[in-house]
Amino acid sequence: MLLGIPGLVFAIGSAATAQTVSREDAMRAAIHPVRDNGAMQAWLSRVPVTRDFPDDFTSTLSGHGQAFTIEMSTAPGCLPCADLWTKLVALGRHYGWQVRTIGSQEAMLRSGRLGLPWVGHPVAWVRPLADVNRTIPVAVGTDHRPNLARNLYLAAKMATGVRPDVGVRAMSKFTGIVGVPARASTR
Template sequence: MAISITFKLVLGGAAMTMTPLTAESQTAREQAARGQTGQTHAGQAHTGRADAGRVQADRMQALRAAIHPVSTAEETRAWLSRVPVTHDFPPDFTSMLRGQAPLYMIEISTAPGCVPCGDLWARLLDFSRRYGWQVRTIGRQEAMLRSGRLGLPWVGDPVAWVRPLGDPDRMVPVAVGTDHEANIARNAWLAAGMLSGARAAVGVRAMSKFTGIVGTRAPASSNPRGR
C-alpha cells in the first residue's frame, strides 16, 4: 500500500530522474527493453509499443490503488496501522539528525479540513522538538507547482519536502500522505544526505515508500476493512 513512482531530485540545479527499485518498476524496465529491441523489426516494433502502453496503464492503475483518501481520524488511523514502521537506523542516527538541524528544514502542504495534514503536522512538531529541525506549512498552489517540478503526480495533501534553509529551489520529497514519525525521520535524514552530496540513487532506494494517505473533503470509503 505504498507509492513507488519516478520523480526528479532537484539537486544543485540539475533534475535527476530516479525510480525506487520495486518489482513493478523492474518489470517496466524489462518490458521497455523488449520494446527497444523489437524496434529493429517492424512486427516487433508494434509489440514494443503495445508493451509500453500496457506498462503505462499498469503504472497508472498501481498509482490509483496506492492512494487512500481519508476524511476522518478513524480512517487515518486504520490506514496507518497497515504502514510498516522502519527500525533500520545507524547507531549515531539521533546525533546526525540533530547535527543537520541548522542546515535543513521540512515544509508540508496543507488544506482546510485535511485530516491527514493535521496528523502529519502533529508528527512533524514532535520531530522538530526531538531533533531541532524547523518545520513550516505551505499552501496547495505552491505545493502543486513544486510537485510538478519534481515530476510527482499530484494526489492530494499532505506532501512534505526537505530543503536547505538557504536554498528553496533544492528539495527532496519525504512524504506523500501522513506517515509514522520513524519513517519521516529516516526519510529526512536520507534526504539531507542526498542534498549534501550523497548518491541520490542509493538514498531513494533506502527511503520508506510514500503512504498515499491523503485528505478529502468528501466522505471517503477508504477504510481498509471495506476493501
C-alpha cells in the same frame, strides 16, 4: 513438494501473460484518501514501521537541524495533514529542525518540478535554508513518526553528499494516506 525448474516455469507463467497496469491503476492503488480517523488509522496500521537505524542517525538529525527546514502542504479539514503536522513538529522540536507550511500552489509546482503527480495533501519536503529551489520529498501522505524520521535522515544525507539514487530508493515508499479533496461548491 519440490517443483524443480520445469515446474517452477510452469507455475510462474510467462511475462507475456502478465497483466499490464496503467498509470491510473497504479495511482489508485497507491493513494488512500481518508475522511475520518478510523480510516486513517486503518491505512496506517498496514504501513511497516522502521525499526533499525544507522549509528549516526541521531547525530545526523541533530547536527543538520539548523541547516534545513521541513515544509509541508496542508488544506482545511485535512485529517492526515493535522496528523503529519503534529508528527513533524515533534520531530522538529526533538532534533532542532524548523517546520512550516506552504500553500497549495507552491506544493503543486514543487511536485511538478520533481515529476511527482499531484495526489493531494499533505506532501512534505526538506530543503536547505540557503536554497529555496533544492527540495527533497520526504512524505506523500501521513506516516509513522519513525518512518518520517528515517526520511528526514535520508534527505539530510542526500543533501550533504550521499548519492541520491541510494536515498531515493530508500525513501520511495510513501504511504499515500491523504485527505479527501474538498468538493467544489456549486452555485
